[in-house]
Structures are given as structure tokens and as C-alpha cells.
Amino acid sequence: xxxxxxxxxxxxxxxxxxxxxxxxxxxxxxxxxxxxxxxxxxxxxxxxxxxxxxxxxxxxxxxxxxxxxxxxxxxxxxxxxxxxxxxxxxxxxxxxxxxxxxxxxxxxxxxxxxxxxxxxxxxxxxxxxxxxxxxxxxxxxxxxx
Amino acid sequence: xxxxxxxxxxxxxxxxxxxxxxxxxxxxxxxxxxxxxxxxxxxxxxxxxxxxxxxxxxxxxxxxxxxxxxxxxxxxxxxxxxxxxxxxxxxxxxxxxxxxxxxxxxxxxxxxxxxxxxxxxxxxxxxxxxxxxxxxxxxxxxxxx
Numbered sequence: 001x002x003x004x005x006x007x008x009x010x011x012x013x014x015x016x017x018x019x020x021x022x023x024x025x026x027x028x029x030x031x032x033x034x035x036x037x038x039x040x041x042x043x044x045x046x047x048x049x050x051x052x053x054x055x056x057x058x059x060x061x062x063x064x065x066x067x068x069x070x071x072x073x074x075x076x077x078x079x080x081x082x083x084x085x086x087x088x089x090x091x092x093x094x095x096x097x098x099x100x101x102x103x104x105x106x107x108x109x110x111x112x113x114x115x116x117x118x119x120x121x122x123x124x125x126x127x128x129x130x131x132x133x134x135x136x137x138x139x140x141x142x143x144x145x
Numbered sequence: 146x147x148x149x150x151x152x153x154x155x156x157x158x159x160x161x162x163x164x165x166x167x168x169x170x171x172x173x174x175x176x177x178x179x180x181x182x183x184x185x186x187x188x189x190x191x192x193x194x195x196x197x198x199x200x201x202x203x204x205x206x207x208x209x210x211x212x213x214x215x216x217x218x219x220x221x222x223x224x225x226x227x228x229x230x231x232x233x234x235x236x237x238x239x240x241x242x243x244x245x246x247x248x249x250x251x252x253x254x255x256x257x258x259x260x261x262x263x264x265x266x267x268x269x270x271x272x273x274x275x276x277x278x279x280x281x282x283x284x285x286x287x288x289x290x
């Protein structure tokens with residue numbers, strides 16, 4: 001992973017912070033094409049009363065809207081937390097080229113399925129800024145107690 | 146399954162037909178609570194340029210909107226085709242009580258994962274009006290050739 005990857009993950013972290021500020025579980029995502037952010041998203045499940053309003057779903061829909069195209073070929077999705085099964089399914093549908101995520105999600109992450117959700121040619125990298133990504137979540141849930 | 150189940154699947158089939166009429170892959174869904182339809186949805190991926198715009202996702206979001214609540218407790222989702230991984234993940238998040246689907250999807254259905262996507266207490270029934278559900282899809286793809 002590169003400095004540029006770190007830069008984009010920091011932008012995803014800024015989205016997660018925006019979720020935190022709205023009292024949402026702090027997860028953020030950005031979609032990048034040709035070294036430019038074309039879409040951003042953060043978790044909005046509480047505000048929208050909608051379990052589908054995860055950061056990745058919002059970012060994917062926004063990216064498709066920005067491109068006017070269903071498929072996000074050549075795009076990289078940066079997300080602060082390991083995607084859940086729903087989001088992993090959406091990522092697979094989107095034909096995103098590369099997924100970079102920060103913290104693991106040992107309770108709801110797609111890797112729990114232990115099944116091939118993504119196309120084999122899709123690249124997946126994890127652990128980028130994972131401490132910062134996880135810290136936001138830990139802080140959020142500690143405040144809730 | 147009951148006559149009422151058949152009635153609601155026919156409503157899901159009407160949604161699938163609406164998708165067909167819009168030149169979308171014909172899949173339809175309805176969400177039922179206390180014997181009443183509270184939300185409907187049909188595949189709109191082409192029109193919206195959005196891979197997340199599956200019938201189930203639209204119906205779940207609409208049902209949450211109708212209830213003003215994130216969780217669809219006590220609800221049944223009727224859908225003409227076996228949900229994909231993304232939709233299965235969304236169904237699991239929604240805490241829907243019961244899923245009834247028509248045709249199997251041997252290419253993209255969540256059962257391909259052979260992994261537990263749903264909470265154990267969720268009821269899943271399949272095969273209701275499966276021939277009608279599948280016929281729409283077969284007709285659609287035959288016309289495309």
C-alpha cells in the first residue's frame with residue numbers, strides 16, 4: 001500500500017468522524033477513480049431508519065451516480081471497517097477493482113462466511129490505518145454504555 | 146404455505162412484471178405486516194444506474210420508511226427470485242421474520258455460499274409460484290438474445 005492509499009483512507013476516516021458527529025456507528029468510505037475521489041459515504045442507518053444505509057452502499061450508489069454508470073470499473077473503495085455481507089455483495093456487483101479496508105469486523109465482517117463473495121480478480125487489502133479506524137468505533141461504543 | 150402467501154407472491158409477481166415493462170430484469174418483492182402490504186419494490190438497476198437497486202433493497206428501504214423504524218420485526222418479505230448475497234445480508238440486518246421466495250437463482254443466489262447468512266430464528270420458505278416467477282426471467286433473457 002502507498003502514501004496515496006493512506007491519504008484516501010484518511011478521507012474515509014473523515015467520513016467516519018462525520019458519522020460519529022451524527023451519533024451514528026462511525027464507519028466511512030470513499031470511492032476513488034484515477035487518483036480522485038468520486039464519491040463519499042458514511043453510515044446513516046439511524047438517521048434514515050434504514051439498515052441498508054451503510055457507508056459503502058451510499059458511496060457505491062453515489063459513485064454510480066457520479067459516473068452515470070452501473071459498474072465501477074477501475075475504482076478503488078476505501079472503507080474504515082471490514083464490509084458486512086450486504087456490502088460485500090454490493091461491492092461484488094459493482095465490479096469495483098480493489099477494496100482497501102481498515103479494521104477487521106470479527107462480529108459482522110464478510111470474512112466470517114468463509115466463502116468466496118468477491119470475483120477472483122478483485123484485489124482486497126486490509127489493515128490500513130486499522131488502529132485509527134478501530135479507535136473511533138471503540139470510542140463510540142464506550143460512550144454508549 | 147397458505148392461500149394468503151400465494152396472494153402476496155402474486156403481488157410480488159406484479160412488481161416483477163412492472164420491472165419487465167421497464168426493461169429491467171424482472172424481479173419483484175413486497176413486504177407484509179399483519180396481513181397488509183406495507184412496501185413494494187422491483188428491480189431498477191438499469192434505470193438508476195445502481196447495482197444496489199434490487200427489488201428487495203428497495204422494498205426493505207420503503208418498508209422502513211413506512212414504519213419509521215429500522216427493523217422490520219414481524220414482517221414477511223415475498224420475493225420472486227432467491228435473494229443474492231447483498232440482499233440476503235440486508236434481509237438479515239432488517240430482522241425480517243420470514244422470507245418467502247419463488248424461483249431459485251443457481252448463479253447468484255445466496256445459498257451458493259453454503260454459509261449461514263440469516264439468524265437461526267428467521268424462517269425461510271421457497272418455491273412458491275416458482276414456475277411463474279422463473280418464466281418471467283426466462284422470457285426476459287430470451288428476448289434479449
